[in-house]
Amino acid sequence: MEKSYFPMFVDISEKKIVVVGGGRIAARRVDTLTYFAGNITVIAPEVTRQLLELNEDGRIYCMIREYEKGDIAGADMVLAATDDRQLNHSIADECRVLEREKGRRILFNTADDKDLCDFYFPSVITRDDIVIGINSGGRSPGKVKQVREKLEEKLDIL
């Protein structure tokens, strides 16, 4: 049976979030996360201008260097979004080892392999107190984007 993912609205305001990678996808996700979370670290040798600005404003903390094993040790949530598939996968393994050996509970997401994710990154619309999350269970991310754009148009005329 095809799985569907439950839209659970979770308090991540004080969770420690580590994002590995600082390109287009990481920047898009960090932009969304800053609305919900106050403890975000980005680790990458190269980061987008948008991420640098968030760092300068003190909204996130950027470590401008390559990922090193152990960087995720204290994290509650980890997003791997590098263009190095092997690295993304080895961070997934590192999370699983920390869980097994240290009893840690880390929510892991990687942008390049839906089968390794504990959760999927949603498409998000925020309007005043309303938060809308959209997801297709990993089957149609392109369609999810279109639905978000259509909903935003409708909300704009309300």
Ligand SMILES: C[C@@]1(CC(=O)O)C2=NC(=C\c3[nH]c(c(CCC(=O)O)c3CC(=O)O)Cc3[nH]c(c(CC(=O)O)c3CCC(=O)O)/C=C3\N/C(=C\2)[C@@H](CCC(=O)O)[C@]3(C)CC(=O)O)/[C@H]1CCC(=O)O
């Ligand atoms: C919602 C959004 C959030 C965000 O990313 O911010 C998001 N993907 C978005 C867009 C998008 N993704 C892709 C394209 C180009 C192709 C196309 O057009 O189809 C576009 C369009 C674009 O970028 O324009 C390619 C892609 N996506 C995934 C893989 C890997 C795989 O399937 O295994 C690959 C191949 C990568 C490769 O080539 O290696 C996987 C995932 N992408 C997810 C989320 C998760 C649940 C998705 C769902 O709900 O089904 C999931 C499962 C896991 C995760 O990443 O959390 C965002 C729309 C935001 C918005 O605009 O509102």
Ligand SMILES: NC(=O)c1ccc[n+]([C@@H]2O[C@H](COP(=O)([O-])OP(=O)(O)OC[C@H]3O[C@@H](n4cnc5c(N)ncnc54)[C@H](O)[C@@H]3O)[C@@H](O)[C@H]2O)c1
């Ligand atoms: N889930 C999605 O929506 C989606 C959509 C398109 C692509 N992708 C996947 O996401 C990946 C990233 O895409 P992008 O467009 O952001 O790529 P990008 O090339 O813009 O960025 C890659 C980032 O990874 C960083 N990086 C590389 N090696 C690193 C290391 N050793 N340690 C830390 N950071 C390192 C780079 O410095 C850079 O910041 C793609 O390779 C693709 O597999 C996912």
